[in-house]
Amino acid sequence: xxxxxxxxxxxxxxxxxxxxxxxxxxxxxxxxxxxxxxxxxxxxxxxxxxxxxxxxxxxxxxxxxxxxxxxxxxxxxxxxxxxxxxxxxxxxxxxxxxxxxxxxxxxxxxxxxxxxxxxxxxxxxxxxxxxxxxxxxxxxxxxxxxxxxxxxxxxxxxxxxxxxxxxxxxxxxxxxxxxxxxxxxxxxxxxxxxxxxxxxxxxxxxxxxxxxxxxxxxxxxxxxxxxxxxxxxxxxxxxxxxxxxxxxxxxxxxxxxxxxxxxxxxxxxxxxxxxxxxxxxxxxxxxxxxxxxxxxxxxxxxxxxxxxxxxxxxxxxxxx
Amino acid sequence: xxxxxxxxxxxxxxxxxxxxxxxxxxxxxxxxxxxxxxxxxxxxxxxxxxxxxxxxxxxxxxxxxxxxxxxxxxxxxxxxxxxxxxxxxxxxxxxxxxxxxxxxxxxxxxxxxxxxxxxxxxxxxxxxxxxxxxxxxxxxxxxxxxxxxxxxxxxxxxxxxxxxxxxxxxxxxxxxxxxxxxxxxxxxxxxxxxxxxxxxxxxxxxxxxxxxxxxxxxxxxxxxxxxxxxxxxxxxxxxxxxxxxxxxxxxxxxxxxxxxxxxxxxxxxxxxxxxxxxxxxxxxxxxxxxxxxxxxxxxxxxxxxxxxxxxxxxxxxxxx
Numbered sequence: 001x002x003x004x005x006x007x008x009x010x011x012x013x014x015x016x017x018x019x020x021x022x023x024x025x026x027x028x029x030x031x032x033x034x035x036x037x038x039x040x041x042x043x044x045x046x047x048x049x050x051x052x053x054x055x056x057x058x059x060x061x062x063x064x065x066x067x068x069x070x071x072x073x074x075x076x077x078x079x080x081x082x083x084x085x086x087x088x089x090x091x092x093x094x095x096x097x098x099x100x101x102x103x104x105x106x107x108x109x110x111x112x113x114x115x116x117x118x119x120x121x122x123x124x125x126x127x128x129x130x131x132x133x134x135x136x137x138x139x140x141x142x143x144x145x146x147x148x149x150x151x152x153x154x155x156x157x158x159x160x161x162x163x164x165x166x167x168x169x170x171x172x173x174x175x176x177x178x179x180x181x182x183x184x185x186x187x188x189x190x191x192x193x194x195x196x197x198x199x200x201x202x203x204x205x206x207x208x209x210x211x212x213x214x215x216x217x218x219x220x221x222x223x224x225x226x227x228x229x230x231x232x233x234x235x236x237x238x239x240x241x242x243x244x245x246x247x248x249x250x251x252x253x254x255x256x257x258x259x260x261x262x263x264x265x266x267x268x269x270x271x272x273x274x275x276x277x278x279x280x281x282x283x284x285x286x287x288x289x290x291x292x293x294x295x296x297x298x299x300x301x302x303x304x305x306x307x308x309x310x311x312x313x314x315x316x317x318x319x320x
Numbered sequence: 321x322x323x324x325x326x327x328x329x330x331x332x333x334x335x336x337x338x339x340x341x342x343x344x345x346x347x348x349x350x351x352x353x354x355x356x357x358x359x360x361x362x363x364x365x366x367x368x369x370x371x372x373x374x375x376x377x378x379x380x381x382x383x384x385x386x387x388x389x390x391x392x393x394x395x396x397x398x399x400x401x402x403x404x405x406x407x408x409x410x411x412x413x414x415x416x417x418x419x420x421x422x423x424x425x426x427x428x429x430x431x432x433x434x435x436x437x438x439x440x441x442x443x444x445x446x447x448x449x450x451x452x453x454x455x456x457x458x459x460x461x462x463x464x465x466x467x468x469x470x471x472x473x474x475x476x477x478x479x480x481x482x483x484x485x486x487x488x489x490x491x492x493x494x495x496x497x498x499x500x501x502x503x504x505x506x507x508x509x510x511x512x513x514x515x516x517x518x519x520x521x522x523x524x525x526x527x528x529x530x531x532x533x534x535x536x537x538x539x540x541x542x543x544x545x546x547x548x549x550x551x552x553x554x555x556x557x558x559x560x561x562x563x564x565x566x567x568x569x570x571x572x573x574x575x576x577x578x579x580x581x582x583x584x585x586x587x588x589x590x591x592x593x594x595x596x597x598x599x600x601x602x603x604x605x606x607x608x609x610x611x612x613x614x615x616x617x618x619x620x621x622x623x624x625x626x627x628x629x630x631x632x633x634x635x636x637x638x639x640x
Contacts, residue, residue, distance in 0.1 A: 045574075086555070091555070091556065094555035094556060094579065094580070096531070096555075144580075148580070211416070223573065226573065235406070235411070235414035235416075236411065236414060241573060241576055241577050242577070243577070244574060244577055244578070248570050248571055248572045248573060248574070249570065249571060249573055250568050250569065250570055250571070251568055251569060251570070251571045252568045253543065253546065253561060253568060253569055253585075254365075254564060254568070255585075256561055256583065256585035257561050257562070257563070257564055257585040257586065257587055258564070258585070258587055259414065259585060260414070260464075260468070260584075260585045260586055260587055261584075261585050262582060262583070262584050262585075263576065263582070263583035263584075264580075264581075264582050264583075265573075265575075265576035265577040265578070265579060265580045265581050265582070266577065266580060267577055267578055267580055
């Protein structure tokens with residue numbers, strides 16, 4: 001099959017189809033999304049080599065359990081041991097033995113086929129299109145915030161970053177009742193935020209008052225964003241770190257202690273919650289698709305992402 | 321009156337007695353404690369100039385309200401406006417207009433007298449000695465953790481730092497039902513921790529397993545301690561920053577996000593809680609007193625602190 005393989009550099013290669021282990025399904029990928037983490041991987045994040053890609057929608061091609069055959073699915077990206085204390089506590093996303101599809105020691109979705117345990121799969125309801133379903137993984141990550149902190153109706157939230165993650169987080173928190181402002185650098189992305197009920201602020205021109213937000217979400221993917229988040233959060237407020245950055249950064253510990261700020265790391269979330277939001281049409285995702293490339297042009301797609309202010313670039317498996 | 325005055329350097333000076341404003345009491349200091357924050361102030365923290373010192377026990381010498389006259393008191397260190405939304409929400413410790421005795425724009429306790437609003441005062445019950453009462457402020461800061469997070473009985477907690485703050489935090493959390501380990505570098509201090517029911521670990525020799533503690537308390541006062549705390553905390557665990565350090569430090573944001581760690585700044589706490597713990601004899605404080613200097617030898621006391629591994633050095637106002 002064709003796949004994008006990263007091994008210090010990214011290239012389209014002909015590789016053997018993944019062998020599925022017992023309990024796994026072989027899935028023909030329909031669409032895969034390129035994520036900020038994929039771009040970090042190409043810079044060395046997680047020392048990954050193999051086939052990247054962890055956002056996908058596909059169709060089950062082979063499986064032991066006949067009920068999954070032919071089903072349209074999305075899949076949770078952490079493959080856990082299912083036996084350790086983390087897994088038994090329902091926190092398999094933190095299983096220390098886990099592999100992570102396309103990120104840690106396991107091939108991912110930038111290929112014609114991928115293999116995943118059926119226990120990781122969620123069937124996609126008919127109401128959700130392929131190009132919406134490919135957003136389930138990042139949308140689930142956005143909803144994770146609601147599992148971690150309580151958002152009171154009317155809570156003043158500011159989201160830093162007008163990328164795809166920022167726009168998803170902003171929508172999810174607004175849907176949960178927060179008053180959301182979103183700061184970004186790109187007119188077209190800010191227009192979407194405005195259209196979707198957020199107060200859109202252009203970075204550098206609109207300067208929010210320091211210490212005036214109960215909750216600040218850092219979704220810029222830069223260490224500078226964390227400094228800015230600390231500046232904007234009110235005493236006893238919460239800064240949520242959503243983006244994975246390869247670098248470590250400096251932090252003003254005194255501000256953290258004196259203002260008793262909470263800094264909260266937030267990663268993957270619940271797929272069922274995300275599927276439910278999409279099925280009920282509560283979040284907008286398809287307007288974020290900037291361009292769809294065929295899988296064969298994947299290297300070109302990454303180059304395009306580097307040059308253009310994109311929201312979401314997808315790879316389509318034309319054979320599907 | 322005599323006072324230690326910091327103005328780029330610390331010196332004993334003869335200064336005028338503080339003028340008390342309406343609603344304030346003039347207090348004759350009995351004992352004052354030197355805290356890590358005072359040493360940071362001498363390095364430039366908070367750009368303070370004036371009389372430092374914020375841990376004290378004293379006796380009310382003058383006051384409009386006769387009920388306070390002659391009472392033995394301790395005093396909350398944040399002097400708030402009592403009118404802003406923070407004050408009205410009961411969070412006057414975060415009032416943006418606040419001054420802080422001996423730390424921010426207000427003279428402190430390294431003097432014969434100090435002035436404080438009577439609303440900041442707590443009478444010291446007869447069961448508590450002067451040399452225990454002088455620990456109320458730092459003990460209150462230690463109990464603040466219990467206001468911020470829930471400690472389930474049996475929770476595995478590790479405290480980094482065998483200083484006075486670490487030993488107070490360890491005792492408070494053990495009293496709340498946690499299983500507490502404490503890491504330090506000084507045999508004599510670790511012996512106290514062991515005697516007070518904690519597992520005492522010598523830094524560098526006993527190496528706890530990474531990612532094995534639900535709660536890690538950073539009380540070393542060094543930015544390196546924060547790195548170590550992040551290494552020791554388990555996924556979804558909490559790192560509590562207790563010490564005020566002047567420098568900012570580097571932080572591994574990826575670890576924070578991937579492991580969904582909570583980093584929580586924690587500062588001043590509730591004086592009533594601390595007084596209650598002392599009255600009921602639930603924490604040990606007096607064995608932490610390394611040496612008592614007369615106020616007149618305050619400069620010498622700071623020099624002594626720099627050279628010796630001390631727990632708590634006090635300044636006594638011999639006139640009291």
